Amino acid sequence: MKLAKTYAFLKKDLSLIEDALxxxxYADQEILNEASLQLLKAGGKRLRPVFVLLASKFGDYNLEKIKNVASSLELIHMASLVHDDVIDNSDLRRGKPTVKAKWDNQVAMLTGDYIFAKALQQFTEIEEPRAHQILSHTMIELTIGEIEQIKDKYKVDQNFRNYLKRIKRKTALLISSSCQLGAIVANTDNKSEKALFRYGYYMGMSYQIIDDILDFTASEKELGKPAGSDLINGNITLPVLYALEDPLIHKELTNLFSNKKQVTSDAIKPIISKIISSNAIEKAKKVSDMYLQKAYESLQLLPNNQAKESLENIANYIGNRKI
Structure with missing residues (x-):
């Protein structure tokens, strides 16, 4: 089943959100407008708006109100991607040139800042003070996550706790906040709101771990960027952490990372092959499955409706992405 089919009944509402995005x-400044539109047209799953809409289905579903939350969260996600591409010096995203590749780092960073600002401007339409507190906390944690990733680049000796905290900040919190904010603006009951938040958090953790696995197991065409990009950029992900338990892989990667200039796609291929042939992928998948199971358990606390079925189907899709 394709992902979009799991929430097909939201197609019309998602189309309106796409128009709102x-x-x-839009910007009066030509380069800013062109760069922002390029990022938007690059596509994406629009998962964060989907989670907002589905969470809102457990309360008073008012699309006009919910639309602002959904589009704001997607804008924040988009802005973080632009900044990520600068940090990682990425020329491709989803198979298309990044903003920094088409223009430069300065234009990319300012485009990201602009989109962040537009997200905040749009969110001012939401009157609930708690929603603003949650969004502020999420953005602070997202920024800390980015800084932590920069700090830990090319650092071989990391631990699992730091990795989990990093992906919580970089990915899981924005997804859990999407679920929680959707619940808040729809005035859902407290029990449902907490269940949706937990579902989003566990889904976000599982989703990022699977993404980190796919960076090794998927093709460049499927990824829309070179395979092994994370490791080439010095990012130590869960499969790498498990692989580093092998002294030979640990030694080889330490030697390679000792001089960043020698970290090229060709130089790192032998290490990537060793990681793939080890049991690191299988171990990482088990951690993803653990979080996925917790997401399913969170859903059991919600009333049965079409949205709950869609959330279950999304979890099935995420957990079974080809690795």
Missing amino acids: EVSV
Whole structure:
């Protein structure tokens, strides 16, 4: 089953959010407008708006109100991607040139800042003070996650706790906040709101771990960027942490990372092959499955409806992505 089919009944509402996103990123300044539109048109799953809409289905579903939350969270996600591409010096995302590749780092960073600002401007339409507190906390943690990733680049000796904290900040919190904010603006009951938040958190953790696995197991065409990009950029992910338990892989990667200039796609291929042939992928998948199971358990606390079924189907899709 394709991901979009799991929430097909939201197609019309998501189309309206897509229109709202295009209006939101418009800028009078030509380069800023072109760069923002390029990022928007690059596509994406729009998972964060989907989670907002589905969570809202457990309360008073008012699309006009919910639309602002959904589009704001997607804008924040988009802005973080632009900044990520600068940090990682990435020329491709989803198979298309990044903003920094088409223009430069300065334009990319300013485009990201602009989109962040537009997200905040749009979110001012939401009156609930707690929603603003949650969004502020999420953005602070997202930024800390980015800084922590920069700090830990090319650092071989890391631990699992730091990795989990990093992906919580970089990925899981924005997804859990999408679920929670959708619940808040729809005035869902407290029990449902907490269950949706937990579901989003566990889904976000599982989703990022699977992404980190796919960086090794998927093709460049499937990834829309070179395979092994994370490791080439010095990012130590869960499969790498498990692989580093092998003294030979640990020694080889330590030697390679001792001089960043020698870390090229060709130089790192032998290490990537060793990681793939080890049991690191299998071990990482088990951790993802653990979080996925917790996401399913969180859903059991929610009333049965079409949205709950869609959340279950999304979890099935995420957990079974080809690795």
